[in-house]
Amino acid sequence: MRFAIPIVLMLGVLALLGFGLTHDPREVPSPLIGKPAPAFALPGLGGTPPQLGNADLKGRPVLVNFFASWCAGCRVEHPLLMQLAKEGVEIVGIDYKDTDADGAQWLQRHGNPYRVVAADAQGAAGLDWGVYGVPETYVLAADGTILFKQIGPVTEQVWREKMAPLMTGAKS
């Protein structure tokens, strides 16, 4: 009986360590999940279209992707976004804390997977959406509810396992 105490304690410590080591502390759960997307009104990148808002996100499930030309992680996920766009996934881009010229040039060089791109030069929309490090990608249902948030680059696995089922599920 006595010898069991250290073993139980040790197992407890190991369980806590296991929990701590397999959870990424950088992944802060967003309080916006399950809530309507925050209101935003931004000009389109380069002024076209002149105004983008929540109405542009409704009617079908969309991905909202915060990116920037200065963001390294955005380069990582970019090929996947291009591929998804080719497959017919609708992606709305928000160019975060960037100049229109840099953003447009970046899209020209690497390809444009977005249906429309809004320019959030001051990061005001980013603040309302709880963005703290680009890239961040939100899955929105047809009614504009936020279903999921990916912090950091979207990977093949995250898309397949978490985002794609939500996109198809939100369609019906």
Add this chain to the structure above:
Amino acid sequence: MKPLLWMLLLIGSLAQAQTAGLDAAQDLRYHQLINELRCLVCQNQTIAESNAPLAVDLREQVKKQLGEGKSDKEITSYLTARYGDFVLYRPPLQASTLLLWAGPFVLLLGALIWAVYFMRSSRKPVAGPRPVDEAAVQKLLAETRAALAAQDEQKP
């Protein structure tokens, strides 16, 4: 000489630290608030310590809302609505943080119980020596003497 110079510089910088656009009371609240809000980019720093662009934005936001006359509570709830309770260095007491708040006291209580139990058990008299088996001792003595005697006889 050098420490004195540094101290003067420090005092000078403190005197100038009042934030633009805020009165003294607001400035105090500003510094209290930004020292209790976490920068989400560099998570072990407050937004007062961090120079990450997001921390700068959040400081601006706090300053702006203080200037508009918002209460501390309104400002923190503005931020938790966007970034979650994680932005607060002092998490609120609620069901999901109960373990966090109560944990240390539970551990302390457990340690006290263990200490009392430990002290009680160590005060118990230690079991005395086993009763001596007199016959066995005598037998062993006799054998030893016989053996010694035998050894002596063998000596030339």
